[in-house]
Amino acid sequence: MTVDLQPNIDSTLISVLETVSDPEIPVLTVLDMGVIREAIEIDKIVYIKLTPTYSGCPAMDVIGDDLKAAFSKVGKEARVELVLSPAWTTDWMSEAGKQKMEAYGIAPPLEETADKDALLGNAKIVKCTNCKSTNTRLVSQFGSTACKALFQCNECQEPFDYFKCLK
Amino acid sequence: MKDKNLYNYILGIADNSLILGQRLGELCGHGPNLETDIALTNISLDLFGQTRSYYQYAAKIAGNDKTEDDVAFLRIEREYRNVLLVEQPNTHFGYVIARQFLFDTFHLLLMEKLQNSGDEHLAAIAKKGIKEVSYHHRFSGDWIKRLGDGTDESHEKIQEAIDGLWRYTDELFHVTEDDALVIEAGIGVNVSQLKEEYYKQVSEILTEATLTVPENKYFAKGGKEGVHTEQMGYILAELQYMQRTYPNMNW
Secondary structure: OOHHHOOEEOHHHHHHHOOOEOOOOOOOEHHHHOOEEEEEEEOOEEEEEEOOOOOOOOHHHHHHHHHHHHHHHOOOEEEEEEOOOOOOOHHHOOHHHHHHHHHHOEEOOOOHHHHHHHHOOOOOOOOOOOOOOOOEEEEEOOOOOOOEEEEEEOOOOOEEEEEOOOO | OOHHHHHHHHHHHHHHHHHHHHHHHOOOOOOOOHHHHHHHHHHHHHHHHHHHHHHHHHHHHHOOOOOHHHHHHOOOHHHOOOOHHHHOOOOOHHHHHHHHHHHHHHHHHHHHHHOOOOOHHHHHHHHHHHHHHHHHHHHHHHHHHHHHOOOHHHHHHHHHHHHHHHHHOHHHHOOOHHHHHHHHOOOOOOHHHHHHHHHHHHHHHHHHOOOOOOOOOOOOOOHHHOOOOOHHHHHHHHHHHHHHHOOOOOO
16 A cells, blocks of 8 residues: 555656645645646646545646646646546645645644544644644534534634544 | 446436435535534535546446536436435434434445445545545434433434434335346445444444434335435426526536
8 A cells, every 4th residue: 555656746747736736725735735646748748647635625626727727837738637546545645745734724634543533522632733732622523624624722722724634 | 237227326326415415505504503514515515526426427428428417417306316315304403414324324334335346436436435424424423422412302303303214214225126237247236235234333323322213114215216205306496407597507
């Protein structure tokens, strides 16, 4: 479950891919999110395989359009294909991405077992993005988008999103 | 197995997600509180996302330049193959939760098996969907316990909803002629084999929630064959309105 899941991305395309961000979390690029599974260039055409975080994620259409626009700026045509398998997991998010996410005010996903404890309200382990306290509580298992849950800090009262672990 | 059998089999799974997604969508802005409102519409969105994947595949099988929108919006009532359970109305919050719980428990068992389908498209959709469905199941199961083991009023209302919807549970395990052929081909899931596990799991949570497990002798069915309850026409009227009024309209 490790080697196969490395995305196949031409290094020459990275500089353009880095300019495309997640419309819901603008500090994260599509590479940080790990939603680009393949990007290869054949005869001036860039073929991209994109995978959704959640089946109904409305950001996918926008990301697809943004990718085409970004490549057209450098004179290349991009063809985007949506792939479902293997299914996206929060493990594919980069470490740098998780740090950027926290700085932006969204608590990054915990490990799977810790995540279950946190979302079932059994453990106080999700760190407040404002004051860094772990004295926080789950307000709702579902948050502002499909991929997030809503938390509140008991210390500084800050309400914040937690990006759910998906495996 | 012919393409037509597979097409109908896919709709038998996808239409459940479409119609339940539509029912939950009706609650957008009408949930009992903000968090629950957001949760129910999030679940709706997951279900619509899964439906799209199924319909895109079904449209490809149907050929003739059919699109996912044709499949979703341009069928008549008798061509929808969802179970009767998912079309039942949002009578009160107890019904919303009971319907969700009775469906999620089944949906999760189905996805677990569909992951191993001999058809790679269906297996991929299930592998993606199962992560979402297990989350839905956790949400609805928690609410069953909270309402059942809550106040006298919440207990009474959730029991009423469970009793009212129980008659639609048996249909979940009905195998149609199309289904049987698709199962034989190693693609479909034989849902009749999930029945025992389903009632065991449902009973466990109902008991934990201090609720009584109903003992019905008679069950309603027909949805999987296209024979729906009176609720279905109203749902389709709203769902299909734009495409019927402005044919081929696009965003």
